[in-house]
Amino acid sequence: DTAVSQTPKYLVTQMGNDKSIKCEQNLGHDTMYWYKQDSKKFLKIMFSYNNKELIINETVPNRFSPKSPDKAHLNLHINSLELGDSAVYFCASSQDQGANSPLHFGNGTRLTVT
Amino acid sequence: QKEVEQNSGPLSVPEGAIASLNCTYSDRVSQSFFWYRQYSGKSPELIMSIYSNGDKEDGRFTAQLNKASQYVSLLIRDSQPSDSATYLCAVNGGAAGNKLTFGGGTRVLVKP
Numbered sequence: 610d611t612a613v614s615q616t617p618k619y620l621v622t623q624m625g626n627d628k629s630i631k632c633e634q635n636l637g638h639d640t641m642y643w644y645k646q647d648s649k650k651f652l653k654i655m656f657s658y659n660n661k662e663l664i665i666n667e668t669v670p671n672r673f674s675p676k677s678p679d680k681a682h683l684n685l686h687i688n689s690l691e692l693g694d695s696a697v698y699f700c701a702s703s704q705d706q707g708a709n710s711p712l713h714f715g716n717g718t719r720l721t722v723t
Numbered sequence: 724q725k726e727v728e729q730n731s732g733p734l735s736v737p738e739g740a741i742a743s744l745n746c747t748y749s750d751r752v753s754q755s756f757f758w759y760r761q762y763s764g765k766s767p768e769l770i771m772s773i774y775s776n777g778d779k780e781d782g783r784f785t786a787q788l789n790k791a792s793q794y795v796s797l798l799i800r801d802s803q804p805s806d807s808a809t810y811l812c813a814v815n816g817g818a819a820g821n822k823l824t825f826g827g828g829t830r831v832l833v834k835p
Contacts, residue, residue, distance in 0.1 A: 649827065650809065650827060650828050651825065652767070652813075654822055657820045657821065664819060665819070699766060708755045708817050709815075711757055712769070712821075712823060714766040714767050715766060717765075
């Protein structure tokens, strides 16, 4: 029943490793996003995709690479993990990329890099 | 420079009282405004959206928008302990891709 689901929920790994987070939405939405929430609780957009096409690519290190195989899925791969990458990563989706289209968030992935 | 600002709180409110949360934004061309509630360790959930000046009511929640003053607020009437959470203000500046800019959130504590 979960509208936006992401896995894993927790991810603990060492510096230098490569990891992936997967996201799927069953809402039939066209647009998907990755947001990062740091320890101070600020939510910042990283990427958005509309119908598999990259729309927003914020100032994010190129160690972060999103991939959208279809409009219901948006994955995030992170290479050479660093301590500063520790955060909660939220996937979200919206009906479309219109300004009045609210975001629906997944449950988040808490990434801890040691 | 922060684009969306909120008082971090905590805003302590007795049960049954009105909680008033404020948010200011810097981008004058911002088009749409959202309030999200986030419980500790959980994901943000949408509680209100507002697109034009004035008030919008939904149950115990009222959002108020004043574009001239670049100010959006949220009132929670008859506050309940279950309303204790962090409330995030989000603003869409109208750029391509439905980019939302979030404030840092206001933590609300409703005391029985």
